[in-house]
Amino acid sequence: MTRILTMLMLAVLMPLSLAMPAAAQLQVRVDEGNFKPTPLAIPDFEVRGENAEMAQDIADVVRADLESTGLFDIQNPASFIQKDLSIDVQPRFPDWRIIQTEGLVVGAYEELPDGKIAVSFRLWDVYGGEVMRINGQPGRRLTTTPDNWRRIAHKIADSIYTRLTGEDPYFDTRIVYIAETGPKTERVKRLAIMDSDGANQQYLTPGTNTVLTPRFSPSAQEITYMSYEGGRPRVYLFNIETGRQELLGNFPGMTFAPRFSRDGQSVLMTQAQGGNSEIYLMNLRTRQSRRLTDHPAIDTSPSMSPDGRAIVFTSDRGGSPQLYIMNTDGSPRTCPSGGRDVACRITFNKGQYSTPVWSPRGDLVAFTKQLGGRFYIGVIGIDGKGERLLTEAYLDEGPDWSPNGRVIIYFRESRPGAGPQLWSVDLSGRNERRVPTQTDASDPAWSPLLE
Amino acid sequence: MKTTLKFTAAAAVVLAVGACASQPEPVEQVEEQEVVEVVDNTPTVTEPVEAEPVAPTGPAAGSLEDFRVNVGERVYFDLNGYRLDTDDQEILKRQAAWLESYPAVRILVAGNCDERGTREYNLALGERRASIVKDYLVSLGVNPSRIDTISYGKERPIAAGSDEQAWALNRNGFTQLVSGTTS
Numbered sequence: 001m002t003r004i005l006t007m008l009m010l011a012v013l014m015p016l017s018l019a020m021p022a023a024a025q026l027q028v029r030v031d032e033g034n035f036k037p038t039p040l041a042i043p044d045f046e047v048r049g050e051n052a053e054m055a056q057d058i059a060d061v062v063r064a065d066l067e068s069t070g071l072f073d074i075q076n077p078a079s080f081i082q083k084d085l086s087i088d089v090q091p092r093f094p095d096w097r098i099i100q101t102e103g104l105v106v107g108a109y110e111e112l113p114d115g116k117i118a119v120s121f122r123l124w125d126v127y128g129g130e131v132m133r134i135n136g137q138p139g140r141r142l143t144t145t146p147d148n149w150r151r152i153a154h155k156i157a158d159s160i161y162t163r164l165t166g167e168d169p170y171f172d173t174r175i176v177y178i179a180e181t182g183p184k185t186e187r188v189k190r191l192a193i194m195d196s197d198g199a200n201q202q203y204l205t206p207g208t209n210t211v212l213t214p215r216f217s218p219s220a221q222e223i224t225y226m227s228y229e230g231g232r233p234r235v236y237l238f239n240i241e242t243g244r245q246e247l248l249g250n251f252p253g254m255t256f257a258p259r260f261s262r263d264g265q266s267v268l269m270t271q272a273q274g275g276n277s278e279i280y281l282m283n284l285r286t287r288q289s290r291r292l293t294d295h296p297a298i299d300t301s302p303s304m305s306p307d308g309r310a311i312v313f314t315s316d317r318g319g320s321p322q323l324y325i326m327n328t329d330g331s332p333r334t335c336p337s338g339g340r341d342v343a344c345r346i347t348f349n350k351g352q353y354s355t356p357v358w359s360p361r362g363d364l365v366a367f368t369k370q371l372g373g374r375f376y377i378g379v380i381g382i383d384g385k386g387e388r389l390l391t392e393a394y395l396d397e398g399p400d401w402s403p404n405g406r407v408i409i410y411f412r413e414s415r416p417g418a419g420p421q422l423w424s425v426d427l428s429g430r431n432e433r434r435v436p437t438q439t440d441a442s443d444p445a446w447s448p449l450l451e
Numbered sequence: 452m453k454t455t456l457k458f459t460a461a462a463a464v465v466l467a468v469g470a471c472a473s474q475p476e477p478v479e480q481v482e483e484q485e486v487v488e489v490v491d492n493t494p495t496v497t498e499p500v501e502a503e504p505v506a507p508t509g510p511a512a513g514s515l516e517d518f519r520v521n522v523g524e525r526v527y528f529d530l531n532g533y534r535l536d537t538d539d540q541e542i543l544k545r546q547a548a549w550l551e552s553y554p555a556v557r558i559l560v561a562g563n564c565d566e567r568g569t570r571e572y573n574l575a576l577g578e579r580r581a582s583i584v585k586d587y588l589v590s591l592g593v594n595p596s597r598i599d600t601i602s603y604g605k606e607r608p609i610a611a612g613s614d615e616q617a618w619a620l621n622r623n624g625f626t627q628l629v630s631g632t633t634s
Contacts, residue, residue: 416613
């Protein structure tokens with residue numbers, strides 16, 4: 001009976017699907033104004049081995065990753081009609097159309113003779129009635145050691161996300177941040193690291209010195225940050241694998257606000273002495289530094305464009321903190337105002353702007369804005385046009401971009417006296433959500449996609 | 452409707468007046484009793500003074516406590532500001548004079564900011580505040596080699612609150628005596 005029904009429905013739907021052009025295949029549009037999450041079914045994976053629990057855990061992480069984007073409505077398994085899914089057999093599409101699922105992920109978990117595990121999966125376009133090819137293949141199979149199971153899950157979620165949205169992946173990444181404990185007047189701050197979904201939290205420094213503003217190198221192997229080690233605030237390089245810390249440069253005064261250049265060969269930082277802050281670029285190989293700014297005002301928080309040719313930074317040369325862009329080589333630019341100058345101001349709306357971070361795609365700058373006793377995370381075009389505020393709170397500060405430039409992570413104090421927590425928001429301003437940490441947390445930075 | 456309201460209001464006034472008229476009596480009685488209890492009837496004991504007179508109590512001259520109590524270790528800045536007003540200048544003049552009296556003392560001037568700014572900008576602002584304090588002390592004759600500076604940005608608040616009063620206290624230049632005090 002079911003089979004007859006299926007055939008009947010197929011007969012009805014076939015001409016429709018044939019008539020549809022290839023471009024009408026399931027595609028999630030991330031920028032749609034009138035947004036509705038796409039229904040996606042991810043049944044438990046088929047188990048070919050002993051550890052059914054791990055198979056379940058992997059599927060759970062895939063679901064959680066995709067759900068966290070706000071782009072997908074992960075279907076309740078109780079609604080599933082077809083229970084006999086197999087990775088090598090085409091699913092009964094009508095069973096999935098009835099529950100109005102648009103995408104279906106079918107996975108299989110295997111334990112290999114050498115002790116490793118493998119997960120295979122296929123992504124089905126339920127209404128199109130066909131498998132969605134990933135890198136030209138009708139499915140993917142990933143193999144790893146069992147202790148690495150979360151990374152397999154993130155990679156599966158990345159594949160599905162990229163296939164459905166056309167955006168670059170970002171789940172198989174890490175986040176470094178400052179873990180905060182203790183009373184406000186005696187705060188203990190430690191460097192901490194975790195997976196992008198908050199799993200595997202680890203503390204990298206003991207908390208004896210206050211540490212601030214960690215940032216990843218493009219290889220995700222190193223972090224640059226500021227530490228009060230030895231009672232002097234200075235910029236350090238930290239190797240995640242070895243735990244070794246190394247002072248960067250031998251500047252008089254203090255150094256702070258470090259950030260890697262896009263090629264990872266240099267570190268931008270601020271050096272302050274005698275009441276004046278200037279931005280420097282230090283080559284990590286030669287250890288030679290070059291001063292980029294030259295102004296008696298505060299110049300700090302540099303962030304480099306993806307092509308390395310310009311930096312955006314905070315300066316109060318105009319009387320209050322605002323964002324400026326200058327060429328890395330110091331040559332004059334044509335400013336949004338029309339004139340030519342070494343540094344061009346790009347923020348002209350009411351309020352104070354700071355903590356600029358150039359987007360990985362190069363077209364936007366994320367910032368913290370202060371206005372009327374409130375703090376906002378926003379983005380603005382590098383031409384100073386199209387300012388959009390994405391979040392607002394008592395304190396929202398310190399944005400950083402996911403490596404694909406779709407999501408912004410930042411920290412928030414939701415009300416006066418509340419400890420800081422990590423939050424993320426989609427570039428559209430939708431899907432504001434807490435990123436879980438064990439302690440209060442601030443200064444998040446997103447790693448590039450892991451190798 | 453209006454009449455009812457008026458009536459109710461009038462009744463409330465009457466009630467209130469009645470309450471006022473009857474209440475104060477017991478209160479005054481309590482006060483009288485307290486006055487009676489204050490009278491001290493214990494016999495006076497006269498004892499000979501055996502201890503030698505000592506110098507007035509207070510912080511030892513040249514000590515950290517002396518500096519804290521008699522000089523003042525912090526100056527306070529306006530919102531986003533780094534100018535020294537006349538009150539600040541008075542405190543720094545006292546600091547300079549005190550430092551002249553105790554030439555072995557070395558100081559660390561820390562610049563602090565309130566929580567209503569972003570971290571890195573506040574680190575720069577704190578450095579600017581510390582430098583302003585140092586420059587003023589140097590202009591008053593303190594040898595610059597005796598003064599180190601540091602910025603804590605918004606990392607070292609002294610008031611834990613999140614209100615105007617706490618923020619005002621947390622925007623400060625803090626002169627810390629690091630060595631050479633008498634105790």
